[in-house]
Amino acid sequence: MKIKVTSLYVDDQEKALHFYTGVLGFTKKNDFSNGPYRWLTVAPAEEPDGTELQLALNNNPAAKTYQQAMFQQSQPAAMFFTDDVKGDYERIKSRGAEFIMPPTDVPGSTIARLNDTCGNLIQLTQLKRW
Numbered sequence: 001m002k003i004k005v006t007s008l009y010v011d012d013q014e015k016a017l018h019f020y021t022g023v024l025g026f027t028k029k030n031d032f033s034n035g036p037y038r039w040l041t042v043a044p045a046e047e048p049d050g051t052e053l054q055l056a057l058n059n060n061p062a063a064k065t066y067q068q069a070m071f072q073q074s075q076p077a078a079m080f081f082t083d084d085v086k087g088d089y090e091r092i093k094s095r096g097a098e099f100i101m102p103p104t105d106v107p108g109s110t111i112a113r114l115n116d117t118c119g120n121l122i123q124l125t126q127l128k129r130w
Contacts, residue, residue: 027048
């Protein structure tokens, strides 16, 4: 088995598409609608056929409560791994991203956290090489 798609709830799909493509640098993979439902996915530019991230509209009251609680507790909704967290931090910050934590050394990795502007915190993680 392998993971092909994972979902992330967002409060505005168009705003999320702009953030994940224009700010983070992902590539739009799928975008189609069926009535009020929109299936929207992005993928890493480096792995366009890799795991897709569905930017799902959060119109579920229970999911909204969970999303808001996680955000208020500074818990990331998703973690993206990188080989250069400091370089990605500078690149993403120059595109207007709001970081709530700059690159910080923690046991086993260096992490940075940012606001995706759509209700989530995202963590960038660079594993330490021993």
